[in-house]
Amino acid sequence: MKKIILLLFVLYIAAVSGQGKRFFESGVAELKNPVEKINLTYIHQIPLVKVWINNKSYQFIFDTGAPTVISTEIYNELNLKKKYRTKVGDSQKNKQKQIFTKLPEMKVDNIIFTNIGAIVIDLKSPEFGCMKIDGIVGANQMAKLFWRINYSENLIEATNDFNNFSTEGYETIFGFKPKSQKTPVIESEILGRNIDLMFDTGFTGKIKISENNYDPKNEKIKFVEMYGANSVGAFGAGKPISSYIFKVDDIMVEGQKFENEIIMTGNSNLIGNEFFERFKFILDWENNKIYMQRIKNNPVKLESFGFGYRFIDLKAVVVMVFREKDFPLKTDDIILSINNVSFENLNEESSCHYFLNRVEKETDSIDIKVKRDGKVLDFKLDKKEYLK
Numbered sequence: 001m002k003k004i005i006l007l008l009f010v011l012y013i014a015a016v017s018g019q020g021k022r023f024f025e026s027g028v029a030e031l032k033n034p035v036e037k038i039n040l041t042y043i044h045q046i047p048l049v050k051v052w053i054n055n056k057s058y059q060f061i062f063d064t065g066a067p068t069v070i071s072t073e074i075y076n077e078l079n080l081k082k083k084y085r086t087k088v089g090d091s092q093k094n095k096q097k098q099i100f101t102k103l104p105e106m107k108v109d110n111i112i113f114t115n116i117g118a119i120v121i122d123l124k125s126p127e128f129g130c131m132k133i134d135g136i137v138g139a140n141q142m143a144k145l146f147w148r149i150n151y152s153e154n155l156i157e158a159t160n161d162f163n164n165f166s167t168e169g170y171e172t173i174f175g176f177k178p179k180s181q182k183t184p185v186i187e188s189e190i191l192g193r194n195i196d197l198m199f200d201t202g203f204t205g206k207i208k209i210s211e212n213n214y215d216p217k218n219e220k221i222k223f224v225e226m227y228g229a230n231s232v233g234a235f236g237a238g239k240p241i242s243s244y245i246f247k248v249d250d251i252m253v254e255g256q257k258f259e260n261e262i263i264m265t266g267n268s269n270l271i272g273n274e275f276f277e278r279f280k281f282i283l284d285w286e287n288n289k290i291y292m293q294r295i296k297n298n299p300v301k302l303e304s305f306g307f308g309y310r311f312i313d314l315k316a317v318v319v320m321v322f323r324e325k326d327f328p329l330k331t332d333d334i335i336l337s338i339n340n341v342s343f344e345n346l347n348e349e350s351s352c353h354y355f356l357n358r359v360e361k362e363t364d365s366i367d368i369k370v371k372r373d374g375k376v377l378d379f380k381l382d383k384k385e386y387l388k
Helices: 018-023 072-077 126-129 348-356
Strands: 028-030 035-043 046-053 056-063 069-071 082-091 093-109 111-121 133-140 145-150 155-159 172-175 184-190 192-197 207-210 223-228 231-233 241-253 256-265 279-284 289-294 302-304 307-312 315-322 336-337 365-372 375-382 384-385
Touching: 018 302, 046 133, 069 072, 072 111, 126 348, 192 207, 192 241, 279 307
Parallel strands: 056 133, 069 111, 207 256
Antiparallel strands: 028 111, 035 046, 035 155, 046 056, 046 093, 069 133, 082 093, 093 111, 145 155, 145 279, 172 289, 184 192, 184 241, 223 241, 223 315, 241 256, 279 289, 302 384, 307 315, 315 336, 336 365, 365 375
C-alpha cells in the first residue's frame, strides 16, 4: 500500500431515482476503427483522458464509480438545457441538488459519443482545480462499449465487438451487478461478512469498507486507528471520523481468494486503483463481467509519517492523523514548513505545486513546523512501517 500522505480521491456518485436510471440509458458511441486506442495519463493513481467538446479540449477522469459529469463552466459555455434537477450524493455522504443534462457530442480520441446523459457539478475543490479536472467519463458512457485498460502502459482500448479482445491469460473473472448509473458492483467476503464492493476507477486506494463492517474490538486483527478526513469526494472532504486500516490473511472477491490485503474503513464499500494497477482488465457491460490479468505483484506494505494534509484557503492543514501514543500532530494544525520548505504566503500556483509534488514524498525523515493555538511548534517525524 502506498504511503498515507495524500488524501484518497473517491469520486463515487450515488445512484439516483428511477427517472435517473432511464436517463443514463441514453446516448450512442461511434468508432472509426474496430479497436480504438486512447491515450491515458495515470498520475497520483487517477486515470485521466483528454476529451473534446465543441472543438475545445478538456481533461476528464475515467471513472467507473460515477456517471458522466461535466463542469458548470462547460454547461454554461454550451448553453445546454436542463432535463431535470435532483439530489445526488457522493462518497462522503455529502448531498447536493444537481442539474441533469444531455451532452450533444463528446470526442474521446477517435470515439464520438452523442446524447450522453451527464450531471453538472461545480468542480471547484482545490484538488480538482490543481489537477485541472473538467469532468468525468462515467460508467453510463463506458457501458456503450467494451474497454481494455492497462495503467502500466498508460493505455485504454475500446471496441464495440467483444471478439476484438482476446481473454486468453485473463485468469480472474468478476461478475458484477450494475447500479442505475452502470457502476459495477462485485461481491466480496471480508472478515466473514458479505460486502458489495463498487468497482471504482475514481478511487485511488485499494479496498475500503464502511465502518459498520469492521469491529476494532476484534483482537485477532492488527489495525491502525486514524482520525480526521481521509478522502475527498465529488463535493469535497467528509466530516472528521475515526477510521481504521487493517491487514487480513485473505479475502474472497467474487469467489476468488486474495491474500495479505490491507483494507481501510470509511463511508463506502469500494475497490480501487491501488488494487487494479496490478492487472490489465477488460470491462464488459453486455455480459456484466470484468476480466483481469495480473501483470505485477506489488508488495503489501503500509508506510506513513502518520498524517495527511490538504491545502485549504492557501494553507497546508493537517486533516488526518494516526492515533498512536505521543504522536505530536493534531488535526487543524497549520503546517508552516516541511524540511525548511515554507508553506507560508502561498498562492494558487504554489499551493498546487506542493499538492502535486509533495515535499515529504522521497524522504524517510522530516522536520515539520506547525502553528497551533497561536504557538509555533517544531517536530521531527520518521516514516514508519505499520501492520508488519
